Amino acid sequence: MRLKLDIxxxxxxxxxxxxxxxxxxxxxxxxxxxxxxxxxxxKGREIFNLLWRNWIGTTLLYGSLFTHFVLALDSIYRRQTLRMPPREALKIIFGLALPFMLVPHVVGTRVEWMLSGYAASYYEVLPNLWSRPSDAVRQSVALVFAWSHGCLGFWFWMRGRAWYPRYQLLLYTAALLVPVLALLGFWVGARSLEGVTASNTWFKPERTDFALLSDIRFWIYMALLGSVAGTLLLRALPVNGKIRVAYPDGRSISVARGFTLLEASRAAGIPHISICGGRGRCSTCRVRIIEGMEGLPAPGDAERNTLSRIKAPDNVRLACQLRPNHNVSIAPVLGAENVGVSTAPNPEESAGRERRIAVLFCDLRDFTRLSQQQLPFDTVFLLNRYFEMIGEAVEGAGGVVDKFIGDGALAIFGLSTGIETACQQALNATTRIARSVEILNRNFMSELDQPLRVAMGMHAGPAIIGHIGYGRASSLTAVGDTINAASRLEGFAKEYDAQLAVSADLIRYAGLPLAGHESYNIAIRGRAGTLETLIIYKAEEFEPLLAEKAAGPAVPLPGRQ
Structure with missing residues (x-):
């Protein structure tokens, strides 16, 4: 039932x-x-009024506004603690602030029209607003807040769609132009009426009494404040009883039934890592249930999917999703106490940040066999030359080497650039790596039974960037589905004896066409659906394509040589 309500x-x-x-x-x-x-x-207002000043438009508009506000209050009510990271708090504050900012405008236009049938024209509204600069500033800020809120919501909703990368630039341009043009039109229209003062037009006998409108504004403000205050009061009432949550260091806290384990930790000031902010999008907050496993609520779909991806045992649950109904004893799997850290990580390191990046995995083919044929010191020397070549190629293209793993390397692009530039940099890095491997083979020709070969996998998408590790082993790294997919694609390149397996998403972000190469829809373990992947037998083929991209319109990708 709870899952159906959430949906x-x-x-x-x-x-x-x-x-x-x-x-x-x-x-x-x-x-x-x-x-x-x-x-x-x-004239535009006449069309606008046809759309929105009828019972259908009015019901849709104010029904949506009322429901949105109620859902925000419901979210606050269901949140058992108000202790949260600053970013989460700002998101809630901005969402609740919008109705308060819109009250004067709504009362001065829509409410008066509903009471008297009088529709104030732009000839009246513009001089009135601009006669008081504070009103004009408030209205402009409300416009920007409302549009930004809507654009963020649209982005979170659409960013995972397959078609979104193709239209991203167009949508981003529209998102910028609409508020800019609206504010410019607002200002230019008001400037054209500089000779018309508010006193000439704003007060007329047939209009609703100003004192009545002032009273209406007051009571709307009171209703909004009362609803927020009432929500805070209701959530503070101990109506659900108490349960106890015990931690491995001996601490035990008492919280109201209905708290999530993450909220319980935050309420008690106990450090508890949660990179995604408690939305079930990661597993960093997971806990092991030591006592009280029997009778706990079953995982919902979101929690079940995340736990399945990390192959968690039955006694591991997500702290941000589990609301225990009886006393439990838990141990945070990634908590500070479990790794011997005496102090909690700072907020930037523990919270991380989400960015869209391009990821490159590079691995040497048949290195195990090669290392068995070489002397240990020769193997180390060759590996160091190979890693030096990888580092120079990645950094020369604009990326950073995240880590070296055995004979492989993980590189990240986009930490300080947009996703389009990041993908072009990643493709550029593959061409540099391919050329450098050829040079390495020539230099070590007499020492190698067969040339060195690399397999590379690349994907682009969202990932969590943050400092992960312990002590001196802590470093800036990336985690998430994008990293996992790029790693799987590197193995896919080996299967097809190719230099590169790259996702179609990365090619689209880079602005290159997809035609001309073998394409497969592959399933990746732990990832829903399939990923369209291109097989590239010679990575150097991208060099002229990237040059064409920089110089003019893209050309079709050449086929296999």
Missing amino acids: SRKRLHLITGLGLGLFLLTHFLNHALGLISVDAME
Whole structure:
């Protein structure tokens, strides 16, 4: 039942968000007509009113706004502790601030129209707002906040779609242009009415009494404040009873039934790592249930999928998802106490950050056989030359080497650039590596029974970037599904005796065409669905393509040589 309710909340959030987004888009486009003239704004307002000033549009708009606000309050009510990372707190504060910022505008336009039938025109609204600079600033800030909130929601919703990379630049451009044009139209329209003062037009006998509108604003503010305060009060009431959570160091805390284990740790000030912020998108908060396993709520779909991916045993659960209904004893799997760290990591290191990056795995083929034929010192010398070559190629292309693993290397691109540039840098690195391996083979020709060969795998997408490790072994690294996929693609390249297996996502991000090479939809262990992958037999083939990309329109990828 809880899972079904969570799904219903998500669907309601999505539907109401789309309704509000459509309203904002049409409203801001109407503002942008001010770049032409105020008359154009008025003609656009007629179309806008046809869409939104009828019972269907009014129900959709205010139903969506009300539901969105209620869902935010519900989220606060279900959150058992208000101790959280600053980023989570800012997200909640911004979401709740929007209704308060919009009250004066809503009352001055929509409420008055509903009470008296009087629809204030742009000829009246613009001079009134710009006669008081504070009102104009407040309205502009509300516009930016509302549009940014909607764009972020759209991005989180659409970023995983297969078609999104192809239209990302177009969508990003539109996301920037709409508020900029709206604010410019707002300003230009007001400037064109500089000779018209608010006193000339704003107060008319047929309009609703100003004192009544002021009272309405006051009571709306009170209702909003009361709902927030009431939510905080309700969640503070001990209505669910108490349970105890015991930790490995002997600490035991008492919390209300309904807390997640992550919320319980935060409420008691106990360090508990959670990179994704408690949304079930990672497994860093997982705990081992020492006592009290029987009778615990079963994992929901999100928790079950994450635990399945890491092959967790039955007694391991996600702290951000499990709400125990009786006393339990737990041990955080990745907690500070379990690795002997006496102090908690700083917020930046423990929280990490999510970025879209390009990942390159590079591995030597048949290195085990090669190392058996070489003297140990010769093997070490050859490996060091190989690693030096990898490092120079990666850094020369603009990336960083994350780590060397045996005879393999992991490189990351995009820590300080956009995803498009990162993918082009990663492809450039593969061509450098391929050329360097040829040079290495020539230099060691007399010592090698057969030439060195590399297999590379590349993928692009979201990953968690943060300092991971202990003591001097701690370093900046990346974790996530993107890393796992790139590693699997390196093995896929070996299967096809190719230099490179690269995901179609990375090629699209780089702005190159997909045609001309063998393409496979492969299943990756621990990952839902398949991943479209291209087999590249000679990585140097990308060199002219990247040059063409920099110089002009892309050309088709050549076939296998």
